[in-house]
Amino acid sequence: MGVDVAFKIENDLISEVCRFAKETPELGFDLLACLSCVDYVDHMELVYNLFSFAHKHKIAIKTSLPRDGEIDSVTPVWNAANWHEREIAELFGMTFRNHPDPRPILLPEDWDEGYPMRKDWEGKDFVKLPKK
Amino acid sequence: MSNYQKNEFPSDERDKRKAENLIDPLGKNPDTVVEKIDTEEFIVNMGPQHPSTHGVCRLLLKMDGEVIVDVVPYVGYLHRSMEKIAENRTYLQYIPLTDRIDYVSAMFCNHVFCMAVEKLAQIEVPERAEYIRVIMDELNRIASHLIWLATFALDLGAITPFLYCFREREKVLDLLEMVCGQRMTFNYMRFGGVSRDLPPEFIPKAKEFVQYFKPRVDEYEYILTENPIFLGRTKGVGILDKKTAIDYSVTGPNLRATGLKWDLRKEEPYSIYDKFEFDIPTGTNSDTWDRYMVRIQEMRQANRIVEQALESVPEGEIKTKTPTVFRPPKGEVYARIESTRGEMGFYIISDGTTIPYRVKLRTASFSNLAVLPEMSRGWKIADIVAIFASLDVIMPDVDR
Numbered sequence: 001m002g003v004d005v006a007f008k009i010e011n012d013l014i015s016e017v018c019r020f021a022k023e024t025p026e027l028g029f030d031l032l033a034c035l036s037c038v039d040y041v042d043h044m045e046l047v048y049n050l051f052s053f054a055h056k057h058k059i060a061i062k063t064s065l066p067r068d069g070e071i072d073s074v075t076p077v078w079n080a081a082n083w084h085e086r087e088i089a090e091l092f093g094m095t096f097r098n099h100p101d102p103r104p105i106l107l108p109e110d111w112d113e114g115y116p117m118r119k120d121w122e123g124k125d126f127v128k129l130p131k132k
Numbered sequence: 133m134s135n136y137q138k139n140e141f142p143s144d145e146r147d148k149r150k151a152e153n154l155i156d157p158l159g160k161n162p163d164t165v166v167e168k169i170d171t172e173e174f175i176v177n178m179g180p181q182h183p184s185t186h187g188v189c190r191l192l193l194k195m196d197g198e199v200i201v202d203v204v205p206y207v208g209y210l211h212r213s214m215e216k217i218a219e220n221r222t223y224l225q226y227i228p229l230t231d232r233i234d235y236v237s238a239m240f241c242n243h244v245f246c247m248a249v250e251k252l253a254q255i256e257v258p259e260r261a262e263y264i265r266v267i268m269d270e271l272n273r274i275a276s277h278l279i280w281l282a283t284f285a286l287d288l289g290a291i292t293p294f295l296y297c298f299r300e301r302e303k304v305l306d307l308l309e310m311v312c313g314q315r316m317t318f319n320y321m322r323f324g325g326v327s328r329d330l331p332p333e334f335i336p337k338a339k340e341f342v343q344y345f346k347p348r349v350d351e352y353e354y355i356l357t358e359n360p361i362f363l364g365r366t367k368g369v370g371i372l373d374k375k376t377a378i379d380y381s382v383t384g385p386n387l388r389a390t391g392l393k394w395d396l397r398k399e400e401p402y403s404i405y406d407k408f409e410f411d412i413p414t415g416t417n418s419d420t421w422d423r424y425m426v427r428i429q430e431m432r433q434a435n436r437i438v439e440q441a442l443e444s445v446p447e448g449e450i451k452t453k454t455p456t457v458f459r460p461p462k463g464e465v466y467a468r469i470e471s472t473r474g475e476m477g478f479y480i481i482s483d484g485t486t487i488p489y490r491v492k493l494r495t496a497s498f499s500n501l502a503v504l505p506e507m508s509r510g511w512k513i514a515d516i517v518a519i520f521a522s523l524d525v526i527m528p529d530v531d532r
Contacts, residue, residue: 004466030378034466036479036492047479049466049494053378053394060466080381083502106208106531117216129220131485 006047006060014046014063015072021050021061022077028052029059032074035084037092039119043067044094048074065094067118073099091117173201176513180209184287184517187527189501191516198512203505210531218491223249223323223458226491231317233493234529236279239272239308240471242321247402248467248478249323253460258449261325262404267338267441268311268320269403270434274345275304276472277431284424284521285356288365293355300348303341310334323458325451335442342439349431356424366421370507370519373418380503384474384496385430386523389415389422396470408440420522427524459486473497473524497529 009017021029029050038045048061065071073096074081085096086105093115096102104111114121179190188209194202214233218226230241243265250257257265282297305315310331312320320327356362372382374390387394395412397405413429415422462484468477474496483489500523507523508516 032381033468033475034477034479034492034494036490038481038490047492049477049479053392056399078381079376079379080499080502083498106211108208116213119219129222129487131487 004058004060006062008062008064011046011063011065011069011071014048014061015074015077017061018048018074018077021059026055028054030054032078032080032084033058035074035081035088037088037094037117039067039092039117040064041119044069044092046071046088068093068095070095070097072097075100091115093118171197178516180206184521186283186521186525189525189527189530191504191520193513193516195513200508200511200513200516203508203516205501205504207501207527207530210528212528212532214493214532215491218488220487222486223460223488226488227321228317228319231319232528233495233532234471234473234476234497234526235316236526237272237276237472238316238318239268239320240469240476242318243269243403244467244469244471244476244478246321246323247469248465248480249460251467252463252465252480252482253323253454253458255324255452255454257324257403258452259404259446260448261450263441263445264311264326264330264450265321266403266405266408267438267445268308268318268326270437270441271304271307271338273434273472274431274438275301275308277427277434278304280427280472280521280524281352281424284518284524285362287517287521288362290356290359290362293352296348296352296355300345303344307334307338307341310337322451323454325449327451329450330445335445338438338442342435342442345435346432349428349435353428357428363421365515365518366424366522367419368417369420369515370511370522371417371419372503372507376503376506377418380506381499382474382503383499384470384472384524385426386423386500387474388412389426390418391416396468396475400468402467402469405437408437410437420518423522423524457486459484468494471496473526473529474500493532495529495532497525497527498532501525501530 021027029052031051031053032048033051034049036047043064044067045062045064050061051058073085075085082101083105085099086103088094089096089102090104090107113123173194173196176193176195178193180188190206192204192206193200214229217229227242227245230245231238233241278297278301282294285293309315311334312318372390374392377387377390391414393412393414398412410433413426415426460482462482464481466477466479468475476496477494479492480488481490504520508519
């Protein structure tokens with residue numbers, strides 16, 4: 001399975017760090033395997049799972065930002081980020097700066113019930129299971 | 133459009149000339165004026181219920197005559213928010229839901245979710261269970277590729293392969309039903325193993341199927357591979373080069389068709405794939421025909437793995453015991469496997485309770501569909517059917 005390495009960076013550096021990770025020949029992270037967002041109620045965390053076909057190594061880059069925060073889009077670095085960022089912006093309610101196509105993607109066009117993936121979201125028929 | 137031509141005459145002038153019979157649209161009479169025809173881009177809405185979109189996907193095609201200028205895919209018609217549901221279910225309750233992510237190859241969704249949780253809670257899987265998992269996975273891969281081949285050929289107008297493929301798929305589903313009790317949404321794997329043992333009649337039946345299936349692949353090839361109509365529709369159509377494919381995170385057979393020899397079963401052997409001999413088929417021209425050929429070869433390789441695994445299924449336990457109230461330790465994990473459509477990953481964050489804190493699904497079709505506009509620009513409207521079908525996108529896998 002290999003060792004999973006992750007490191008945290010400041011959110012204003014994300015675009016530079018990602019470009020560095022992709023373009024430095026020794027790193028060569030050419031595949032953005034997964035881009036996830038986690039809501040920790042007081043802040044959001046973005047996780048970029050990267051992989052390199054040339055060196056066969058992987059890494060996770062993490063960055064945290066305020067709930068309604070803004071962050072640079074990494075779509076100019078990997079086009080794969082385009083749809084992932086659209087999804088995150090729609091479901092978690094954050095903004096990606098310089099995104100080439102910031103339309104919603106998954107929810108209905110007339111959706112107006114907020115950001116459903118947030119932990120404190122309340123829907124009409126949504127009942128929360130108690131934690132044990 | 134650059135060669136946009138305006139009418140030379142204002143409309144009233146044109147009507148007057150028309151009345152005097154001075155306009156000759158075909159330009160045959162040298163004394164008359166040839167009328168310039170207005171051309172402009174127009175939009176065609178393909179889907180959401182179009183048969184060749186294989187589910188509910190809407191493609192907005194910007195057309196210049198018959199040539200595609202741009203494609204905008206609209207997805208989300210099947211969005212069920214699988215990730216939100218996961219935050220409201222216990223780990224065990226979520227296994228049947230993973231079947232619904234990609235219902236054509238549900239066994240992989242089961243497998244990767246169990247694998248991620250096993251990695252998180254450090255559960256060992258008995259060897260017999262691993263063998264059963266591999267057999268089930270590869271049988272499911274055959275079934276999934278068969279349904280792809282059937283609909284792909286049908287989209288191109290060939291009906292015979294559809295009947296042939298469904299004939300064999302029926303036999304695979306019978307085998308899966310014998311073990312899991314279900315034909316499509318299996319709910320078969322559990323944390324630390326599988327839910328029930330192979331019935332005694334399974335192994336002879338499966339061995340029979342393996343021998344039966346070998347010549348069947350040649351049969352499909354006999355109909356399609358050298359067929360001039362099929363070649364005309366697929367050879368050189370919808371080229372996806374290696375660089376674009378990686379840039380868009382395209383994985384699976386679509387990536388292998390670009391010539392990159394990349395398969396998680398070989399490169400990052402999970403389960404017990406390192407015990408089997410199989411080849412990774414790759415393409416050379418990265419066109420639609422190559423994507424077809426890679427999947428045809430993969431069916432043969434999957435059959436080969438099943439054959440080897442059936443020979444050496446060990447005796448023993450099928451499941452490690454896990455507590456009834458299952459609480460994995462705090463932590464996070466990203467596990468991925470090579471599903472039929474490419475890399476399928478689960479990113480799970482546990483907070484030590486019975487309910488996962490966050491589950492993120494990385495599905496192959498989501499990334500594979502995003503590359504469609506890059507591939508289809510400049511091709512005719514009939515080609516987009518072939519290109520879309522060759523990507524093997526399954527819509528619930530995209531929308532989740």
